[in-house]
Amino acid sequence: MPASDITWHEGTVSRADRAALAGGVGATLWFTGLSGSGKSTVATATEERLVAMGRAAYRLDGDNLRTGINADLGFSRDERLENCRRVAEVARLFADAGQVAIVAVISPYAESRDLARRIHAEAGLPFLEIFMATPAAECAVRDPKGLYAKSAAGSLTGFSGVDDPYEVPESPDLAIAPTTSVADAVDLVITALHQSAS
Numbered sequence: 001m002p003a004s005d006i007t008w009h010e011g012t013v014s015r016a017d018r019a020a021l022a023g024g025v026g027a028t029l030w031f032t033g034l035s036g037s038g039k040s041t042v043a044t045a046t047e048e049r050l051v052a053m054g055r056a057a058y059r060l061d062g063d064n065l066r067t068g069i070n071a072d073l074g075f076s077r078d079e080r081l082e083n084c085r086r087v088a089e090v091a092r093l094f095a096d097a098g099q100v101a102i103v104a105v106i107s108p109y110a111e112s113r114d115l116a117r118r119i120h121a122e123a124g125l126p127f128l129e130i131f132m133a134t135p136a137a138e139c140a141v142r143d144p145k146g147l148y149a150k151s152a153a154g155s156l157t158g159f160s161g162v163d164d165p166y167e168v169p170e171s172p173d174l175a176i177a178p179t180t181s182v183a184d185a186v187d188l189v190i191t192a193l194h195q196s197a198s
Contacts, residue, residue: 015096015098018096018097019098020098021056021098022055022056022097023055023056023098024055024098024100025098025126025197026094026095026097026098026100026101026126027100027101027125027126027127027128027193027196027197028092028094028095028100028101028102028103028120028125028126028127029043029046029100029101029102029103029130029189030091030103030105030107030113030117030127030128030129030130031043031102031104031105031132032105032106032107032113032129032130032132032169032172033106033131033132033133033134034106034132034136034139034160034166035106035139035145035147035148035159035160036134036139036140036142036143036144036145036147036148037132037133037134037139037178038132038134038178038182038185039062039104039105039106040061040063040104041182042130042176042182042189043059043061043103044059045182045183045185045186046102046186046190049186049190050100050190055100056099057100057101058094058099058100058101058102060087060090060091060094060101060102060104060105061104062083062087062103062104062105062106065086065087065090065105066083069090070086070087075158075164076158077109080107080109080112081109081112081115083105084107084109084112084113084115084116085112085115085116087103087105087107087116088103088115088119088120089119091103091120092119092120092123092125095120095123095125095126096123100193103116106160106166108160108165108166109165109167110167110169113129113169117129126193128189128193128196129172129173129174130173130174130175130176130189130192131169131172131174131175131176132176132178133175133176133177133178134178135178136166147159151163173196174188174189174192
């Protein structure tokens with residue numbers, strides 16, 4: 001069936017109705033940064049804080065998504081772009097449902113982050129790009145998954161920020177320094193989220 005034969009079907013439940021149930025207007029918090037930069041740690045703590053505040057939130061972690069919806073994708077440039085496109089579309093659905101979608105993916109290319117922002121803008125949904133500004137040298141010291149060690153040993157190639165590009169965001173909505181505590185980082189994220197909704 002050609003795409004021209006596909007029709008969008010509007011429902012009868014409004015975004016405002018869903019927001020009333022979810023505790024607020026939906027939005028997407030898009031954490032980007034190198035492996036080991038703290039994306040998942042801060043994303044997890046942000047989800048916990050929002051839920052404790054009575055706000056519906058759901059964390060979409062890059063590794064978790066690659067075990068399911070993106071399990072068929074590898075790590076070529078095109079596959080990384082498709083990975084982020086799918087994540088952005090899923091996040092948009094969560095945000096439209098009134099959830100705060102908390103995305104934690106390396107998303108190394110500006111092109112994919114720009115697409116994610118555009119997908120949300122076209123849907124009229126808030127989108128915040130949050131850059132975990134931890135330099136590669138510090139990430140290599142942390143190395144929570146042992147990936148930098150594997151890369152150094154030559155058993156891992158195509159590693160973002162080492163032998164594959166990571167395009168640093170030029171103007172993220174929020175940049176979090178590596179010296180920021182997790183609690184303070186969550187405070188910064190939630191303040192930015194509230195400002196985006198006002």
